[in-house]
Amino acid sequence: MELSSFILKRLILMVVVIFGVLIIVFVVTRIIPADPVGAILGGNAPPAAVDAMRHQLGLDKPIFMQLLDYLGGVLRGNFGNSLVSSRSVITDILEYLPATIELAISSIIFAVLLGTTLGLLSAVFRNRFIDHFSRVFSILGISLPGFWLGLILILFFYYRLGWLPSGGQYDMFLSPTRVTGLVLLDSVITGEWNVFFNAIKHLILPTFILGYSSTASIARIMRASMLDVLHQNYIRTARAKGLPKKTVILRHALRNALIPVVTIIGLEFGGLLSGAVLTETIFSWPGLGRYIVNSLLTLDYPAISGGTIFIALIYSVVNLVVDILYAALDPRMRA
Amino acid sequence: MNRKRKAIAGLLFLAALSVAVAANIPKDTLVVASNSEIFKSFDPGVCFEVEPSVYVKNIYANLVTLKMVDGAFTPVPDLAEKWEQSSDGKTWTFYLRKGAKFANGDPVKASDVEYSYRRAITINKSPAWLFKDTLGLTVDSIKAVNDTTVTIVTNGAPSNIVLSVLAANIGGVLNEKEVRAHEVSGDMGQAWLTDHSAGAGAYVLKEWKRKTQIVLTANKNYFNGEPPIKTIIVRDVPEASDRYLLLKKGDVDVAWQITVEQAASLRDKSEDVALISTPAQSLEYVAMNASWGPFKDNRVRQAVKYAIDYDAIINKVREGFAIKNQQFLAIGYFGYKESNPYKRDVEKAKKLLADAGYPNGFEVEIVTSESDIRRAEAVVVQSNLADIGIKSNIVVMPAAQMYDKYRNQGLQMIVAGWGIDYPDADALAKPFADYTVKQLAWRNAWLDDKAAAMTAAAAKEINDKKRAQMYIDLVQYWQVNGPFAMLYQPIEYWGIRKEVKGYDKAFEGYNVHCNFTLISK
Numbered sequence: 001m002e003l004s005s006f007i008l009k010r011l012i013l014m015v016v017v018i019f020g021v022l023i024i025v026f027v028v029t030r031i032i033p034a035d036p037v038g039a040i041l042g043g044n045a046p047p048a049a050v051d052a053m054r055h056q057l058g059l060d061k062p063i064f065m066q067l068l069d070y071l072g073g074v075l076r077g078n079f080g081n082s083l084v085s086s087r088s089v090i091t092d093i094l095e096y097l098p099a100t101i102e103l104a105i106s107s108i109i110f111a112v113l114l115g116t117t118l119g120l121l122s123a124v125f126r127n128r129f130i131d132h133f134s135r136v137f138s139i140l141g142i143s144l145p146g147f148w149l150g151l152i153l154i155l156f157f158y159y160r161l162g163w164l165p166s167g168g169q170y171d172m173f174l175s176p177t178r179v180t181g182l183v184l185l186d187s188v189i190t191g192e193w194n195v196f197f198n199a200i201k202h203l204i205l206p207t208f209i210l211g212y213s214s215t216a217s218i219a220r221i222m223r224a225s226m227l228d229v230l231h232q233n234y235i236r237t238a239r240a241k242g243l244p245k246k247t248v249i250l251r252h253a254l255r256n257a258l259i260p261v262v263t264i265i266g267l268e269f270g271g272l273l274s275g276a277v278l279t280e281t282i283f284s285w286p287g288l289g290r291y292i293v294n295s296l297l298t299l300d301y302p303a304i305s306g307g308t309i310f311i312a313l314i315y316s317v318v319n320l321v322v323d324i325l326y327a328a329l330d331p332r333m334r335a
Numbered sequence: 336m337n338r339k340r341k342a343i344a345g346l347l348f349l350a351a352l353s354v355a356v357a358a359n360i361p362k363d364t365l366v367v368a369s370n371s372e373i374f375k376s377f378d379p380g381v382c383f384e385v386e387p388s389v390y391v392k393n394i395y396a397n398l399v400t401l402k403m404v405d406g407a408f409t410p411v412p413d414l415a416e417k418w419e420q421s422s423d424g425k426t427w428t429f430y431l432r433k434g435a436k437f438a439n440g441d442p443v444k445a446s447d448v449e450y451s452y453r454r455a456i457t458i459n460k461s462p463a464w465l466f467k468d469t470l471g472l473t474v475d476s477i478k479a480v481n482d483t484t485v486t487i488v489t490n491g492a493p494s495n496i497v498l499s500v501l502a503a504n505i506g507g508v509l510n511e512k513e514v515r516a517h518e519v520s521g522d523m524g525q526a527w528l529t530d531h532s533a534g535a536g537a538y539v540l541k542e543w544k545r546k547t548q549i550v551l552t553a554n555k556n557y558f559n560g561e562p563p564i565k566t567i568i569v570r571d572v573p574e575a576s577d578r579y580l581l582l583k584k585g586d587v588d589v590a591w592q593i594t595v596e597q598a599a600s601l602r603d604k605s606e607d608v609a610l611i612s613t614p615a616q617s618l619e620y621v622a623m624n625a626s627w628g629p630f631k632d633n634r635v636r637q638a639v640k641y642a643i644d645y646d647a648i649i650n651k652v653r654e655g656f657a658i659k660n661q662q663f664l665a666i667g668y669f670g671y672k673e674s675n676p677y678k679r680d681v682e683k684a685k686k687l688l689a690d691a692g693y694p695n696g697f698e699v700e701i702v703t704s705e706s707d708i709r710r711a712e713a714v715v716v717q718s719n720l721a722d723i724g725i726k727s728n729i730v731v732m733p734a735a736q737m738y739d740k741y742r743n744q745g746l747q748m749i750v751a752g753w754g755i756d757y758p759d760a761d762a763l764a765k766p767f768a769d770y771t772v773k774q775l776a777w778r779n780a781w782l783d784d785k786a787a788a789m790t791a792a793a794a795k796e797i798n799d800k801k802r803a804q805m806y807i808d809l810v811q812y813w814q815v816n817g818p819f820a821m822l823y824q825p826i827e828y829w830g831i832r833k834e835v836k837g838y839d840k841a842f843e844g845y846n847v848h849c850n851f852t853l854i855s856k
Contacts, residue, residue, distance in 0.1 A: 038738030041461055042383065044756060044766070047773045049464055049740060084375060085545075086529065095545060151576055159580045166577050166586070172366065172548055172568055284572045286546035294372055297705075299735035 006327060007320070014316045021312040025305050026070060030063050036299035040083050051122035057083065070305070079309075080302035084295070089306035090262040092291060096182025097310065099169060100287035103279070106203050107211030112265060115215040116258070119222020123230060123257075124249060134219055141216030150209045150282040157205060164205055167284030170198045206283040210276055216270040221264050241335040259329055266322030360588060362856045363565040365835070367613050368578040369591040371549065371571040377540050378528035379507030380454055383461035385616075385754055386591070386848045388504050390569070391549060392850045393689050395507025395534035396487075396558070398429050398448065399498050401758060401842045406667045408758040410498035414443060414508055414535065414558075424797050425491045431483040433599040437510040438532070438539045445479035450511040452477040452487070454523050462505040465757060470500055492761075493797050495669055499757040509533050515696055534684070537852045546571050560853035565812040582830045589831040589838070595708070598828045599654040611839050614658060614666050616755040616847055618763075621701075621716055621820040626780035627747045629697050633816055638687035640820045642718060642723045644679045649823050652711045657823035662810045663767035665824055670793075670806030676814055684723045696724030702732055702740070703750040712822065713750045744780045754827075758847050760806045764790045768813050778850040779818040786813055 038045070054060050057068060073080055079089040118138075122131040137296045158166040170176060171181050176195040179186040184203075187196035229235065230253055238248045277289030288307060295303035359368050374387045398415040401408045415429040435443040453474045456466050466472040470853075471490025478486050479736045489497055500506065509524075510533040517527035522532075532540035535558070538551040549569040553561050570587060572578045579597045582590040585607065593601075601610040623630040623639060630636055649657045662673040690693065701717060703709040711730045720727050727748070740746050753775065756762045766774035769790035770782045786809065793805040813819075827845050831838050834856050841853040 032736070033739065034733070034736035035739035035742075036735050038742060039733075042754075043738060043751065044754060044774070045461065046464055046468070049461065050742065052459070065607075086376070086525075151574075154577065154580065159584055162584075166581060166584075167574075168547065168570070172570055173540075227580075281573045282577065284546075284570070284574070284577060286571070287543075289370070290546065290573065297733055299733075305761070306432035334350065 003324070003327060007324060010320050010323060014320060017316055018309060018312055022071075022074065022305065022309055023067075025308045026067055026301075027063075029299065029301050029304055030066070032299070032300055034298040036083055036301060039298045040300075079306040080308075082295070082303040083300045084298055084303065089302045092303065093306055094290065094312050095180070096286060096291045098284055099183075100273060100276055100280070100289060101314075102169075102182045102184060103203070103206055103210060103276060103285060103287060104269060106207045107214065107272050108265065108269050111211040111214035111218055111268065114211075114233060115218025116221040116222050116261060118215070118253065119261075120226055120249075120257075122219065122223040123226035126227065131223075134223070138216035138219050141212045144212075146209050146212070147278045149212070149288050150205070150279065153205050153209065154282070165202050167202075167206075167282070169202055169286065170195055174198060206279050206285055209282070210272055210279045214272060217264060217268060218261060222257065222261050225260045226253065229253045229257045232256075255329075259326065262322055262325055262329065266319045268313075269318050273314055276309045336352065344816060349584050357480070360586075361566075363563065365564045365589065365851075365854060365856070366570040366587045367567065367569045367591060368587040369569050370548070370573045370575075370578075370582050371569060372573060374543075374545075374549070376525075376529040377532060377543070378460075378525060379451075379504045379509065379534075380458050380462070381460040381525065381529075382504055389846050389849045390537070390538075390540075390549070390567075391504045391507065392846070392849055394437070394532045394536045394540055394551070395504070395509070396443075396536045397506040397508060398431075399502050399506075400577065401499065401502045401848045403468055403667075403848055407669075408499070408667065408844060408847060410495075410502060414448075415501075415779075420494060424494070425489055427487045427489065427497065428480075429485050429487070431485070431837045433483065433557065435535055435558040437513070437535045438554040438556055439510065439513060440556055441510055441512060442556060443508065443510075443535050444482045445485040446482070447511045448508050449477045449484045450514075450571050451507065451509040454509065454514075455505050458523055458525060461722045462503070462756075465500045465503060465505050469757070469761075470497060482508070489620075490514040491797075492794065493759075493802060495605075495799075496759045496761050496794070499759045499762075503757050506808045507534060507536075519646065530601040537850075538567065557852075559852065563855035564851060567851060579830065582832065588832045588835050593828075593830050595636055595652075595654040595656055598656060598830065601830050607833055609833050610828055611827045611831055612656065612828040613839070613842055613845050615825040616665065616758070616845050617752050618660070618663065618665060618755075618824050619657070619712070619752045619822040621712075621822060622749050622751070622775065622779045623818045623820075624744060624747050625781050625782075625818045629691070629699075630747070630818065632691040634687045634691035635693065637815075638684040638691070638723060639720065639725075640677045641680045641684035641687065642719045642725075643677070643820055643822070644719050645677065645822060646679070648712055648715050652708060652715060653823065653825070656826040656828060658826060660824040662814060663763045663819075663821070664760055664806065665755060665758075665763065666809065668758060668760055668763070669799075671752065671802045672807050672810075672811075674810060674814065677721070677820070681722050688723055688725075694724075696720075696726060698726045698728070699747050700730055701748045701750060702730045702737060702746045704734055704737055705731055709750050709752075741778050744778060749779075750822075755847075758844075760802075761790075761794045764793060764806065764809060766818065768809060768817070775819075776817075782820040783816060786817070 037050050041049060082089050082092050085092055118134040122134040125131055154166050157164040175188045175193055176183055176187055176192055178190050183199045235253055238252050276287055277293045280287040280289045292307040338461060373384050377391055379391050381397050382388055399410045400413040402411045414431055414435055416432040418427060418429045420427055431445060437443060443794055456472060456474050469544045470492055476488045480733050513533040514524035517524045519526050530543040537554055537557045539554050541552045542550040548571060548732050551567040553565045555561055575594050578590040579593050581587045598610055601608055623636050645659060659675050661675045661677055703713045710731060717727045717729055765772045768776055768786040770777040771787050789809045793802055796802040796805060836855050837853040841850050
């Protein structure tokens with residue numbers, strides 16, 4: 001199959017997935033025996049006010065009619081207004097999404113660089129110190145709760161040493177110009193270098209916390225995959241030809257060992273996007289994770305649906321890119 | 336060479352990063368760390384949540400405001416310098432002070448008051464019932480007679496109720512011209528006022544970067560003179576431990592919503608940080624559904640009231656940050672007279688249960704919300720009930736689910752709280768004792784006509800002495816017969832840096848009376 005028709009097929013599948021997510025989220029949120037209006041108006045609101053708001057929001061219509069209304073809106077690009085903020089869900093999401101993307105990208109870069117390096121070194125120097133170190137590091141990364149570790153790091157690096165800030169994207173007295181919403185990128189575009197360095201400093205701890213468990217998974221996969229490749233005949237042949245060890249590992253083995261790693265990177269990135277809420281909470285990060293979790297707690301239907309669809313969309317796109325990369329790396333995948 | 340260059344570049348990068356992290360807060364700036372997740376709007380006609388209303392109160396001036404005088408909320412002039420009440424008690428005439436200006440320099444006119452009140456009724460958001468139901472106002476009830484005189488025709492509610500409601504956020508006076516200029520498709524400026532301001536109060540909302548920070552700046556045209564604190568920054572810090580560390584480190588001046596344990600540690604030993612506290616405008620209670628099984632019998636409800644260890648909840652769960660108050664009236668409120676008839680008496684409780692025909696107890700479900708404090712309270716109540724043979728299961732529900740069931744009388748027992756809407760006895764008597772308003776008494780199916788009639792009569796009595804006695808009688812009747820075991824009135828607290836002065840005075844009445852102009856550094 002040609003690469004282009006492969007991509008087309010995947011795109012069609014993506015639309016189906018998004019549509020499925022939309023219906024499932026809609027139905028699940030509506031069948032929960034709870035009332036968002038009660039939560040939004042607060043415990044004191046008199047029943048007349050609750051009924052009036054339910055009517056105003058169309059929540060007194062049958063679920064099927066509500067679904068049709070909603071789908072009609074979505075097809076016209078209208079995801080409705082958040083019940084909590086009263087703003088369009090798209091406005092809300094576009095305000096918080098860049099912060100989440102920025103943190104997810106920096107975390108995945110951190111995880112890939114450190115994870116592949118550790119995995120590679122572990123495989124090459126199997127059962128030596130670096131391998132043991134990498135193994136302990138990985139087990140801690142997967143097993144330590146990020147929430148706890150985050151607080152410990154804040155206590156140490158912010159409170160005791162004063163090297164790093166405790167949270168937020170930049171210092172409170174700075175007011176960066178918003179272009180894309182990605183603070184690092186914006187500060188480069190506008191040449192606000194003080195913001196750039198300040199934002200980097202604010203990124204360090206959350207990046208580490210969010211990226212740590214991914215680093216660990218990538219290191220484990222990389223090690224296994226590399227060990228597997230190193231035992232292949234073509235590696236033995238390359239060595240027998242008298243090529244230096246470094247060339248064999250970096251030119252011949254690494255590329256092939258990376259194939260399974262690429263797959264996991266796609267999955268990990270999706271996890272980083274949707275699983276950032278704890279990191280966002282500890283580090284006061286103005287991201288989408290907190291928005292969605294808060295929407296869940298107040299049962300803010302439009303915000304839950306909108307937020308979930310955005311995450312699903314990004315997740316699908318990232319995995320599509322990964323599959324394309326995969327197909328490019330390994331032609332057998334296109335079959 | 337290449338390596339050297341890389342090393343130098345690396346060092347430069349690190350140097351750029353290592354600029355001191357701690358922010359130096361200027362003397363005229365107050366930085367507050369708070370979880371601002373609950374903030375929805377700064378529109379005085381919309382905002383009804385406790386914490387955001389603290390800021391709205393300082394952005395908008397009202398006709399009257401409330402001040403703590405001898406421990407009681409007392410209405411005092413704000414934009415109105417004086418007022419009169421007609422002999423039938425229904426028509427109020429307010430005379431505006433001369434020369435008051437909005438933050439943008441426009442003069443404050445009676446027509447602005449008329450517009451603001453009519454707008455609040457028309458947009459009909461969460462606080463609108465205060466005007467519509469409590470005072471019986473319609474859009475025709477408010478009239479600007481001339482530039483400095485405005486009349487309001489009420490349903491004849493007692494003066495303390497009228498003035499308390501006018502002093503609430505919904506009575507904030509907007510600059511009509513400015514709001515009209517920002518109307519979008521007939522929304523009466525709602526979208527714009529969500530994160531902008533058009534008031535005559537001490538501060539102006541300069542910026543609201545959601546989930547990052549809120550910035551207020553001093554209003555140069557404020558009629559009482561510019562306040563000492565020129566900028567207030569509210570940093571959004573969702574995690575309590577972060578707020579506590581920021582405070583201890585000096586990167587914020589005030590920390591809101593720290594945990595009771597953190598507050599207790601500040602109270603017991605603190606060097607640079609002090610703890611400021613004030614009675615909260617809320618009450619914490621356990622309620623029993625009077626239409627459910629054993630709770631139909633008042634003796635069972637009384638047994639529960641005698642089983643609860645109030646002191647353990649106040650001293651252990653709240654670390655002492657609570658005041659024993661077993662009535663629906665908060666301390667300092669009209670008609671309040673200390674009355675705490677219940678204390679833990681297991682034998683008496685057991686006897687009451689046996690008399691009611693439940694010598695071996697029964698099984699009940701206690702519902703509560705996701706707050707740590709409430710869960711801890713529920714656990715104490717659970718073990719107290721176990722001592723008299725009642726087996727209870729605790730169910731923790733998210734707010735959306737809990738309120739849905741509660742409003743439909745669908746809970747057996749609940750541990751919850753009630754925030755006070757305006758500082759008058761009526762704001763508490765109605766929800767707790769009058770089932771016809773379909774609030775707490777109704778949710779717990781306590782359909783007591785006598786209590787409802789007593790509440791309605793007290794709300795209409797304009798003789799203050801008589802009215803006060805009516806509430807004392809109602810409290811007594813309600814304490815014996817009602818479905819509520821009142822746990823306590825919480826104490827609200829803040830951790831503040833010692834260089835901040837006047838915070839205690841500013842927050843004496845918590846959200847009802849909070850005045851940032853009294854704060855300095």
